[in-house]
Amino acid sequence: MERTIIKSENFNAYFGNNHVVKNVNIEIERNKVIAVMGPSGCGKTTYLRCINRLHELIEGARCDGKMLLNGQDVYNMHPIFTRLKIGMVFQRPNPFPNLSIYDNVIAGYVLNGIKMSKADKNDIVEKSLTSAALWKEVKDSLHKKGTFLSGGQQQRLCIARAIAMEPEVLLLDEPTSALDPISTSSIEELLKELKNNFTLIIVTHNMQQAARVSDKTAFFYMGELVEYDDTKKMFTNPDDIRTQNYITGRFS
Amino acid sequence: MHPHIKFRVAKSKAAEIILIVLAFFVTAPLLFIIYYIFQKGIKVINWNFLTQLPHPVGEVGGGIVNALVGSGLIVLYASIMAIPIGILCGIYLSEHKSSKLAYFSRLCVDVLQGVPSIVIGIVVYFWIVKPLHTFSAISGSVALAIMMLPIIIKSTEETLKLLPASLKEAAIALAIPYHRVITKVLLPCGISGILSGIILSVARIAGETAPLLFTAFGNPYLNTNMLKPMQSLPLLIFNYATSPYDEWHDLAWGAALILLFTVLLLNIITKLTTRKWNVQL
Numbered sequence: 001m002e003r004t005i006i007k008s009e010n011f012n013a014y015f016g017n018n019h020v021v022k023n024v025n026i027e028i029e030r031n032k033v034i035a036v037m038g039p040s041g042c043g044k045t046t047y048l049r050c051i052n053r054l055h056e057l058i059e060g061a062r063c064d065g066k067m068l069l070n071g072q073d074v075y076n077m078h079p080i081f082t083r084l085k086i087g088m089v090f091q092r093p094n095p096f097p098n099l100s101i102y103d104n105v106i107a108g109y110v111l112n113g114i115k116m117s118k119a120d121k122n123d124i125v126e127k128s129l130t131s132a133a134l135w136k137e138v139k140d141s142l143h144k145k146g147t148f149l150s151g152g153q154q155q156r157l158c159i160a161r162a163i164a165m166e167p168e169v170l171l172l173d174e175p176t177s178a179l180d181p182i183s184t185s186s187i188e189e190l191l192k193e194l195k196n197n198f199t200l201i202i203v204t205h206n207m208q209q210a211a212r213v214s215d216k217t218a219f220f221y222m223g224e225l226v227e228y229d230d231t232k233k234m235f236t237n238p239d240d241i242r243t244q245n246y247i248t249g250r251f252s
Numbered sequence: 253m254h255p256h257i258k259f260r261v262a263k264s265k266a267a268e269i270i271l272i273v274l275a276f277f278v279t280a281p282l283l284f285i286i287y288y289i290f291q292k293g294i295k296v297i298n299w300n301f302l303t304q305l306p307h308p309v310g311e312v313g314g315g316i317v318n319a320l321v322g323s324g325l326i327v328l329y330a331s332i333m334a335i336p337i338g339i340l341c342g343i344y345l346s347e348h349k350s351s352k353l354a355y356f357s358r359l360c361v362d363v364l365q366g367v368p369s370i371v372i373g374i375v376v377y378f379w380i381v382k383p384l385h386t387f388s389a390i391s392g393s394v395a396l397a398i399m400m401l402p403i404i405i406k407s408t409e410e411t412l413k414l415l416p417a418s419l420k421e422a423a424i425a426l427a428i429p430y431h432r433v434i435t436k437v438l439l440p441c442g443i444s445g446i447l448s449g450i451i452l453s454v455a456r457i458a459g460e461t462a463p464l465l466f467t468a469f470g471n472p473y474l475n476t477n478m479l480k481p482m483q484s485l486p487l488l489i490f491n492y493a494t495s496p497y498d499e500w501h502d503l504a505w506g507a508a509l510i511l512l513f514t515v516l517l518l519n520i521i522t523k524l525t526t527r528k529w530n531v532q533l
Contacts, residue, residue, distance in 0.1 A: 052425060059350065083427035090425075094418040097531045098440045108426040111436045147532050158422070165426065 011065035022223040035214035043223040052086040087162035088171040093154035095146030102142040108165040132160035152183020172202040293509030318474040322482040329393035334400035342408025365402035373463035389482035392468030400453040407449020411442040444529035448522040455518035461486035
């Protein structure tokens with residue numbers, strides 16, 4: 001299998017006349033954790049939302065350039081197909097408030113109208129919740145509403161829901177910024193486990209987090225991809241002066 | 253206590269008392285109305301009142317079964333027409349907040365809400381009653397459906413707008429097609445608001461008289477044919493209350509009591525549905 005899973009070529013994104021992602025070229029390798037960091041408003045979240053085509057849902061938003069998934073341009077696929085291959089976890093935990101924990105995990109199947117046997121459902125629920133390190137905590141309350149859980153548990157439920165669909169890539173948009181430190185560290189631990197099966201792209205503006213969890217780091221500034229390299233190198237010996245300034249806290 | 257603080261405490265107490273008095277003034281008219289109608293209407297209400305046709309003037313007794321059945325049917329058909337259109341329109345308005353069509357539809361809905369009910373009655377008279385050459389229950393239903401629409405549209409739109417965008421994005425990011433995002437995620441999460449809008453709109457039109465004057469017209473006999481004139485509670489109250497006979501006045505009070513309690517009941521059901529079906533976001 002090819003090592004590169006996602007590749008952007010001259011990728012641009014706009015909100016109306018506002019050019020928020022500028023000519024990004026990047027190659028992302030399979031089964032790695034990639035951190036995308038940068039100051040607020042640098043286009044990192046927008047770039048992430050372009051990968052699974054959520055960006056285009058916003059009025060006045062558009063993009064151009066190539067976004068290749070396994071060599072195929074996601075902008076030539078049906079967006080549903082793209083999103084089956086590329087799951088997403090959001091900044092704030094957003095389990096479906098009308099569904100139980102159990103149904104939240106298999107929401108991707110149930111809401112798509114896919115019929116499954118009870119045994120298959122149970123398997124998927126247990127496997128996904130176990131992968132999301134949540135099974136032990138919720139196995140006795142699977143039929144309670146997902147919103148009864150704590151924030152950190154809800155976020156892990158959202159991760160379980162995303163990986164239940166067995167995507168190739170998992171996008172995480174500041175997944176711990178709404179959580180307390182303990183939940184944050186449990187999710188960070190989880191990310192290290194998950195990279196065995198998925199490619200993780202995590203947006204964060206917490207530099208320590210990027211340093212802790214990622215194999216490679218991309219630094220965005222003012223819509224440009226300034227630098228993309230091994231995390232170790234990025235945090236010890238970056239090539240670009242802007243990366244260095246950001247990491248040493250000269251601006252944020 | 254420091255005199256300064258004493259004064260503040262007194263001011264705060266005074267404000268509290270004023271609020272309680274004002275709150276009482278708001279509820280008082282309703283309580284008086286309920287009391288008055290109850291006192292006047294309760295004496296005619298019995299099993300015969302609910303199951304018999306009106307007797308001719310001069311005979312004692314008689315009931316309003318024709319109006320009960322008529323009101324039920326007219327409101328039922330109005331709901332069948334207004335609820336699907338209203339919900340679909342509400343979904344459109346909440347999904348397309350700033351398109352031109354949405355702007356004009358929203359404007360139309362606001363204006364429609366302000367159109368006097370008698371005007372709607374006259375318009376429906378020219379649309380349906382005249383071409384068919386007969387007053388009919390279905391024309392009354394159409395008039396009432398037009399009155400229900402803005403209420404259902406507004407409540408659906410507002411309910412769906414209050415749902416966080418993250419909910420919709422969660423569904424879309426799971427590769428769920430748009431129509432299923434609406435039917436399986438947005439509508440179930442907003443069900444309590446939408447239901448209460450529907451029940452409130454039913455409560456609102458159940459007592460409408462003016463649109464029915466030119467359409468359902470009224471009928472002293474029991475009729476279940478939607479293409480024929482039909483009696484309804486508000487029409488019966490109007491006709492009997494303006495008649496010169498005391499027996500009929502009593503029937504009108506009784507009918508008013510039933511109508512009032514139906515509307516109150518619907519409002520209470522609304523409160524209960526909001527509580528029962530509410531989805532904790």
